Every structure is written in structure tokens, then in C-alpha cells.
Amino acid sequence: xxxxxxxxxxxxxxxxxxxxxxxxxxxxxxxxxxxxxxxxxxxxxxxxxxxxxxxxxxxxxxxxxxxxxxxxxxxxxxxxxxxxxxxxxxxxxxxxxxxxxxxxxxxxxxxxxxxxxxxxxxxxxxxxxxxxxxxxxxxxxxxxxxxxxxxxxxxxxxxxxxxxxxxxxxxxxxxxxxxxxxxxxxxxxxxxxxxxxxxxxxxxxxxxxxxxxxxxxxxxxx
Amino acid sequence: xxxxxxxxxxxxxxxxxxxxxxxxxxxxxxxxxxxxxxxxxxxxxxxxxxxxxxxxxxxxxxxxxxxxxxxxxxxxxxxxxxxxxxxxxxxxxxxxxxxxxxxxxxxxxxxxxxxxxxxxxxxxxxxxxxxxxxxxxxxxxxxxxxxxxxxxxxxxxxxxxxxxxxxxxxxxxxxxxxxxxxxxxxxxxxxxxxxxxxxxxxxxxxxxxxxxxxxxxxxxxxxxxxxxxxxxxxxxxxxxxxxxxxxxxxxxxxxxxxxxxxxxxxxxxxxxxxxxxxxxxxxxxxxxxxxxxxxxxxxxxxxxxxxxxxxxxxxxxxxxxxxxxxxxxxxxxxxxxxxxxxxxxxxxxxxxxxxxxxxxxxx
Numbered sequence: 001x002x003x004x005x006x007x008x009x010x011x012x013x014x015x016x017x018x019x020x021x022x023x024x025x026x027x028x029x030x031x032x033x034x035x036x037x038x039x040x041x042x043x044x045x046x047x048x049x050x051x052x053x054x055x056x057x058x059x060x061x062x063x064x065x066x067x068x069x070x071x072x073x074x075x076x077x078x079x080x081x082x083x084x085x086x087x088x089x090x091x092x093x094x095x096x097x098x099x100x101x102x103x104x105x106x107x108x109x110x111x112x113x114x115x116x117x118x119x120x121x122x123x124x125x126x127x128x129x130x131x132x133x134x135x136x137x138x139x140x141x142x143x144x145x146x147x148x149x150x151x152x153x154x155x156x157x158x159x160x161x162x163x164x165x166x167x168x169x170x171x172x173x174x175x176x177x178x179x180x181x182x183x184x185x186x187x188x189x190x191x192x193x194x195x196x197x198x199x200x201x202x203x204x205x206x207x208x209x210x211x212x213x214x215x216x217x218x219x220x221x222x
Numbered sequence: 223x224x225x226x227x228x229x230x231x232x233x234x235x236x237x238x239x240x241x242x243x244x245x246x247x248x249x250x251x252x253x254x255x256x257x258x259x260x261x262x263x264x265x266x267x268x269x270x271x272x273x274x275x276x277x278x279x280x281x282x283x284x285x286x287x288x289x290x291x292x293x294x295x296x297x298x299x300x301x302x303x304x305x306x307x308x309x310x311x312x313x314x315x316x317x318x319x320x321x322x323x324x325x326x327x328x329x330x331x332x333x334x335x336x337x338x339x340x341x342x343x344x345x346x347x348x349x350x351x352x353x354x355x356x357x358x359x360x361x362x363x364x365x366x367x368x369x370x371x372x373x374x375x376x377x378x379x380x381x382x383x384x385x386x387x388x389x390x391x392x393x394x395x396x397x398x399x400x401x402x403x404x405x406x407x408x409x410x411x412x413x414x415x416x417x418x419x420x421x422x423x424x425x426x427x428x429x430x431x432x433x434x435x436x437x438x439x440x441x442x443x444x445x446x447x448x449x450x451x452x453x454x455x456x457x458x459x460x461x462x463x464x465x466x467x468x469x470x471x472x473x474x475x476x477x478x479x480x481x482x483x484x485x486x487x488x489x490x491x492x493x494x495x496x497x498x499x500x501x502x503x504x505x506x507x508x509x510x511x512x513x514x515x516x517x518x519x520x521x522x523x524x525x526x527x528x529x530x531x532x533x534x535x536x537x538x539x540x541x542x543x544x545x546x547x548x549x550x551x552x553x554x555x556x557x558x559x560x561x562x563x564x565x566x567x568x569x570x571x572x573x574x575x576x577x578x579x580x581x582x583x584x585x
Contacts, residue, residue: 052496052578072574073500080498087581091493095241096234103230108499111224149497 002061003028003157003189004049009058011044011212018044019055020212026205028156031183031190033203041212042193043161049191050083050159051075063156080109084150084188088162090142092134092149099130102149109153120148124178140171144178151182158183160192164199176202235510245483246515249561252476253519254526256469257557261527263465264553266534267458269543283313283416284424286441287431294411299435303415308427311418316400318407321374323363328395329353331403331413343367344384347399354384356393378406421451476564480512484568491572492580501573505566512565513558520557524550 004026011019018041026032034042047053048060051067060067063082070078092101102117118130124144134142143163150158160179164172180202183190192199200206201220208216225233239246287303289295294316304312316331334346344367347353355365360382365371369382380398387393398406419427428440484491487508494504528545535543572580 047578050496052581053576073502076495076498076500076503078498079496083498085496087496089581091489091496091581093490093493095237100234100237103225104234104494105497107227107230107234108494108497108503111227112230113224 001028002026003063004191005059005061006045006049007059007061009045009048009060010056011041011048011053012056017212019048019058021058022209022212022214024207024214024217026189026191029187029189030205031180031203032192032205032207033200034191034193034207034209035195035197035200036209036215037195039211040209042209045209046159046161046191046193050085051079052085080105080153082156084153084155084158086143086146086150086158086160086163088165090134090139090146092142092145094134097131097133098126098137098145098148101134101145102152105149105152117148117152120152121145123182124148138171139166140174143167143171143175147175147178147182151186151188154186155188157189157191160190162194163192164194164196169198172196172198231506231510235507235514238507239511239514242483245479245486246511248479249476249483249512249515250519250522252479253516253557253561254523256473256476256560257520257523257553258526258530259465259468260556261524261549261553262530262534263461263527264549265528265531265543265545267461268546268549269531269535283418284421284443285417285419285428286443287415287417288413288439288441290437290439294409294413295415295438296411299438300412300415302434303417303431306427306430308420308423309417310420313416314400314412315414315416316403316407316409317413318403318409320371320380320396322371324374325363327359329403329407330392330395330397331400331407332397333400337397339388341387342384343386344382347383347397347402349399349402351378351380351402352383353380353396353398354386355382356395356397357385357387358393359395360385362394376406421454473560473564476561477568480565481568484508484565484572488572488580492575492577495573495577496581501570504573505569508565508569509562512561516558516561517554519561520554523557524553527553 002025004024006022006024009019009022009024010017020041022041022045024045034045036042044053048055049062051062051070054068062078065078067075067078093104096104098121099114099117102120103112103114106112106117118127121127121130121144124147126141126144126148129137129141129145132141134145137145146163150160158179163179164175167175176199179190182188190203192203194200203220205217205219207214207218287295300314303309313332313336318329318331319326320329321327334348337346342354344354353371359365365382365385367382367385371380371382372378373380386397403409424442428442431438431440491504494507495501528550531545532542535541
């Protein structure tokens with residue numbers, strides 16, 4: 001059953017076209033990696049799927065909803081109910097500690113719950129870093145906080161834009177192992193943009209993009 | 223345990239303020255400066271007219287009331303005139319003549335408290351048959367302090383208790399105490415009333431007097447009235463201009479402070495939107511903070527403004543200015559409104575941007 005469906009998607013910027021007619025269907029629970037060189041349109045595609053950006057043309061259905069037909073406020077509500085984001089930069093609020101950063105996502109979704117937020121951090125292996133501020137955490141730890149924050153409201157889709165882009169190989173593996181475990185436990189759909197072939201090895205399906213188009217779309221066996 | 227939305231909002235905003243004390247302090251200072259200037263302006267402008275009017279009374283009367291018939295003004299008429307709230311002060315005079323050394327000399331009967339702005343060598347006549355003599359008349363007739371003057375018609379002798387100099391026509395006259403003059407000339411009431419009327423309403427007051435007392439002769443001392451009004455208007459205009467300049471520059475400071483704060487926190491705004499916050503929910507954080515800086519800044523600004531107004535009043539008028547309390551809550555509200563309004567525009571601009579653009583650093 002498809003959870004994301006993209007039809008003839010175009011995105012034009014004033015200087016160039018970022019997407020030139022992309023069609024894509026992602027099944028529920030899949031782990032999809034989108035790989036491609038810089039400027040290939042992979043982040044633009046991810047942002048449009050997540051409702052962070054609007055396409056110039058084409059349609060995006062997420063869980064059967066045409067998200068481009070939603071108003072800005074409806075799109076915000078749709079995002080908080082269904083989608084979790086992990087970015088390359090952690091984008092953590094500097095004056096909040098790890099737990100509070102997770103609670104911020106709860107605040108916009110429903111009600112902040114410190115205990116639940118702490119549990120989420122413990123699940124990503126940060127039980128000893130609950131009251132640490134982002135500046136007191138390593139890059140890998142910051143990304144773990146982001147994963148906990150992205151998953152705290154039980155989204156059905158996790159969109160990750162180069163989540164290991166700033167990490168060394170060891171931390172990259174740790175973050176990916178963590179994501180794989182959570183993915184297996186909670187069965188959410190993962191769409192991960194990367195330019196690192198190593199990261200694509202963890203996916204069930206790898207989509208290669210170039211110059212705003214999908215070049216290859218391959219399923220990867222175990 | 224689940225936190226209430228409001229508790230979290232408080233927690234979040236206060237944590238941010240704690241970390242960014244400097245920015246918050248600047249925002250408070252900007253509100254404080256604006257409200258202080260406004261408060262000082264309001265307090266001074268409501269009090270200054272009264273203060274200035276009081277000062278300007280020393281310019282003298284701006285209206286003289288006598289009767290068309292030349293008869294004295296009756297006491298009840300006088301009472302009704304001087305009890306009018308537009309009358310800021312009055313002097314009552316009695317005019318008559320004394321025949322001394324074969325000459326008819328003008329006499330003015332006046333109260334001691336009304337005999338101001340005069341250089342007096344000797345003392346004001348109090349009781350008995352005492353008079354003081356204008357310097358020009360004294361020179362002309364060779365009259366000296368302590369001398370006796372015989373009134374030839376009635377055969378009464380007056381003692382000269384002093385020589386005065388006013389620098390006006392009065393220097394050729396003799397002055398005696400009002401009560402003595404009344405008794406001596408047998409006048410009930412007064413010969414003339416010298417009024418100091420609020421210059422803004424001088425025409426209205428004149429019309430009212432003419433309507434109520436058709437037998438009165440009313441003369442406006444135009445130079446005094448116009449000079450007073452012109453001076454008051456100039457002062458008020460100056461205060462408005464100075465206040466506008468300061469408020470304008472304070473508003474710019476506040477706007478740029480808020481603007482810089484928003485730019486610094488664009489990443490937060492983008493993140494909140496990515497987490498599913500509606501524009502209004504993001505705005506709430508910033509507007510709440512603006513409201514806090516508005517309230518604190520306005521409270522401090524109002525106090526500072528009153529202090530500035532009092533200092534100015536003390537320096538200029540040597541007395542404190544009265545504060546009309548109902549202005550203070552209005553000024554506090556105004557400060558909060560200004561702080562929130564200055565925040566609203568940059569926040570709306572920031573929250574209307576696409577989260578992807580903000581997180582890419584295009585904000």
C-alpha cells in the first residue's frame with residue numbers, strides 16, 4: 001500500500017529547474033534512500049514531500065491527501081500528525097536541554113510530557129544526557145536527540161535529509177543502526193536523502209537522482 | 223507528567239529570556255525610553271498650562287472690569303465675577319483723589335497682597351491714615367518717607383510710610399490700603415476689578431460677562447493676553463516636536479531590536495514550522511515575549527517619565543507637577559501595544575516564509 005505518491009513533480013527556481021517531472025510511489029513501511037550529487041533535486045523532493053516547500057507543478061499525495069491543496073495551517077497540522085524530520089544540521093534550540101527539545105515537538109502536537117520525552121531519549125541511548133544542552137552534546141548525540149524528537153509523536157513517515165552528513169563513520173553507523181532498530185520496531189516509512197553510498201546500504205530501496213530526474217530506482221535485498 | 227500548554231509557553235519564553243538577557247534588556251530599554259518620553263510629555267503638558275498660567279499671572283491682569291456709569295462695582299457682582307473658574311486671579315482697586323498742596327492727586331486703594339512687583343522704600347500703609355507715594359509724584363512734590371501730607375478738602379492728615387516705584391503710570395499716584403480707601407471715599411464695592419483670565423477662554427468669558435452684566439465696561443489688555451497665549455502655544459509645540467522626535471527614534475530602536483532578534487531566531491522559527499507549528503503558534507512565543515518586555519518597559523518607563531516631568535517642573539517652576547493618575551494605565555497599555563505592534567510585522571514576515579527556505583538559511 002502506497003503511503004507517498006508523487007506525480008509529474010516540477011520545481012522551478014528563478015535560476016534553474018530543481019525537479020523536472022518526477023514520478024514516485026513509496027510503500028508504507030519502506031526504507032528508501034535517495035542518492036544523488038549536489039543539485040540533483042533530492043532535498044527539494046524531500047522538502048516537497050514533507051510540505052516544507054511547494055512544487056511548481058505536479059501532485060504529492062501523502063497518506064492519500066493531496067498536500068498541495070492544503071492551506072499553510074492545514075499543512076502544519078498535517079506535518080505534526082504524520083511526519084517527523086531529521087536534518088543534516090541538528091536544528092536544536094540552544095537554550096533548551098535534550099529533553100526539552102523533544103518536548104517542543106510534543107508541544108506543537110499535543111501536550112509536552114517530560115517522562116515520555118525522557119523515555120524517547122533513553123530509547124536512542126541518551127539516558128545519561130537528558131539535561132544536557134545541545135552545545136554539551138557531540139554531533140552524533142545531537143542527531144540522536146533529533147531522531148527522538150522526530151519520532152516522539154509516532155509519525156508514519158520519517159524524512160531525513162543527510163542525517164549523517166556531519167558525522168564520522170562510527171557515529172554514522174551508530175545513528176543508522178539506531179534508525180534501523182526503531183524502523184523495525186515501529187514500522188514507520190523512512191525516506192532518507194544522502195550523497196553517501198554507505199548510507200544507501202541500509203535502505204531497502206535506492207533511488208538515484210540527477211539533474212532533477214530519477215535515473216535509477218532499485219530495490220535492495222537484505 | 224503532561225504539562226499544560228500555557229505552562230510550557232511560560233517555561234519556554236522565560237528560558238529564552240534567561241539565556242538572552244542582553245537582547246531582552248535592550249527591548250525593555252527601548253519600550254522604557256518611548257513610554258518615559260510619552261509619560262513626561264503627557265504629565266508636563268497637562269500640568270504645564272496650569273504652571274505657566276500661574277507664572278504668567280505675574281505679567282499682570284489681562285482684563286479690567288469697571289462700570290459704564292462710573293459707579294463702583296457692587297459687592298455681589300464682584301463676588302460672582304471672581305468666583306468664575308476661568309478667573310485665575312484678581313485685584314480689586316478703589317480710585318479716588320486727594321487734594322494736596324492745591325493739586326488733585328490720583329489715589330489707588332489696593333490690598334497689600336495685591337501690591338506686588340513694586341520697589342518699595344518703607345512699608346505698605348497698614349491701618350490709620352497712612353499712604354505711600356509714587357516715586358515720580360514724590361520727586362515732583364518733594365515728598366519724603368515719614369512726612370505728613372494734609373488733605374485739604376477733608377482736613378485729614380496722612381503719614382507717608384514709603385515711596386514706591388513700579389515703572390508705570392502708578393508712579394504718579396498715591397496708594398493706600400483698600401480698607402482705608404473704602405472708608406475714606408465712602409465707597410461700597412470696588413472701582414475696578416483687574417482680572418487675570420485663562421487666555422484660552424477670554425473671548426467666551428467677555429461675552430458671558432456682557433450678557434450677565436450689561437452695565438459693565440470690559441477692557442481686555444490684549445498685549446498681555448496674546449503674549450501669554452503665544453508663549454504657551456510655543457512651549458506646547460516645542461514639547462510635541464521634541465517628544466515626536468524622541469518617540470520616533472525610540473520606535474526605530476525598538477523595531478531594529480526586534481528585527482535583529484527575529485533574524486537571530488529564524489532557525490528556531492523554521493524548526494518550529496517543520497515540527498508542525500502554525501504561524502500563529504510560532505508568533506505566540508514572540509508576542510508573549512514582546513508583551514513581557516512591553517509591560518516591564520512600560521512600568522519602568524512610566525515611573526521614569528513621571529520622575530523626568532517632576533524634575534523638569536522642579537527646575538522650571540520650582541514646584542512639583544500634579545500627575546493625573548488615569549493617564550498612567552493608558553500609557554502602560556500604549557507601551558505594550560507599541561512593543562507588540564513592533565514585533566508583529568517582522569514575526570508575520572518570518573512565519574510566512576517556507577520552512578525549507580528558512581532552514582536553508584535563506585531567511
